[in-house]
Amino acid sequence: MSASMQVEITRIRDLAPGIREFSLSPAGEGSFPVYSGGSHIVLSLPLGARPHRNAYSLLGDPNERHTWRIAVRKQEDSRGGSRWLHEQAREGMKLDIAPPMNLFPLVRTGRRHILVAGGIGVTPILSQARELARIGADFEVHYAYRGPEFGVFSDELEALAPGRVHHYVQSRREQIEFRSLLSGRPLGTHFYICGPAGMVAASMEAGHTLGWPESHLHSEQFLAPAGGEAFDVKLAKSDKQFTVPSELSLLEAIEQQGVDAPYLCRGGACGQCELEVLEASGELLHHDLYLSAAERASGRKIMTCVSRLKGGCLTLNL
Amino acid sequence: MSTPATKSQPVYPELEWDRTGTHHILFVAAEDAALARRLYASPPAGTLTVIHVADPAAGETAWNKDLPPQALHLAAPSLGDGLKLLNDALYVAQMGTRIYLAGPEDAIWQASQMADGYGVGRDEVRHAQIGSKARPVFCVHCRTITRGVHTNLVACSGCDRTLFVRDHFSRRLGAYMGFQIDAEVPGDVPAAEVIYP
């Protein structure tokens, strides 16, 4: 896909139980390009024989050219990406990454910006907050996390938006009331949220009920590709036939065959990895956030980064 | 509605209420009794503010009679006054507001630019061309906008060059592009025709 670049892990910090921050610098000479708030990179992690690709939001200052930072939450049930970063990664190691891509950009013409972060979803919100602070925009941050020790970026946020960061600590039964958060906001306000699925859905519903148009409601949600049952795949154009094992995503299995398949976010959000289904003897399990209900029902499309087939064989136009 | 001659020429779909909105601002700057009756017959839920630009001498018009019960009608004797009222309404408006602009292109695109200034997205504003078809014309040479142009050729109000009025419309400027016609052979100017009644 996009030209890759090599980075070195220059610093690893444990921020809270199960949350680690990684600082990355260019492996050779030179510096990083500037990116925009809300961008992510895709890391290629050396898990066994094949590279395992995971997307992470950049959380530092978009103008910082020497160090990029990401934060990773260890997913116990993950098929390896986050676990590798928590258990195997060491300072000084080199990794390949795909350069920044932004599927969660700010609307700079907005008159006010409301940023909402749930847990580790704070990472893209941080770079957005930095960009808004730099351009002198009117913004506020709402940061929700499990317990006091998990509000790992509270201080950084406070420094960017003094007095305009609101905290919601789950263990203290504090919760964001989206209806009141979104009501009575001035025209031209934009809303951005990154967090768990339930929280994103609740906020979108509140926005729609209050008459917010789509163009002012922005969300980012990366799904960790869920494993599942193994199934068979035929690639019609590349003339390949193989089995997708339970611990790999369809996209990863295709890549392992040496076939170039499209992707951007690898988290079911962007729509880039869509492939045409020519035949499916079995039920398509759509896990993405992209396809419409009608497209799902048609059975003609699949997002390979997160979706699978239940039993049988899937023939793709690739 | 006619097919646009160029891609940049605005197309105006039939004006309908956007019922996903919770507040509505209707800015009207021309008479259209059929449209007024149709819109007022089935108003959307939520608040409705009608900003109505009309000559006070006109008396009762379709826009100020049979108003829906929740509507607030604000009369403006001139376009300038109407735009001021619109500015005040936008200043206090909340998210959930939908904006409907109906009138000659000159009026609705000035109003539209005002809404843009409040950070309003394209899915929050609807435009309808009613009344005069006169065009606002932007002189590409001196950058002055000449308003109320009915003819295909017009003398620029800024530099007095004779401009040919193109179908190319700029949303940002809210005007059609005008180019000097006799640039090659000065003084060689054909007769103007009324084509935007």
Ligand code: FES
């Ligand atoms: S790569 Fe973005 S949806 Fe699959």
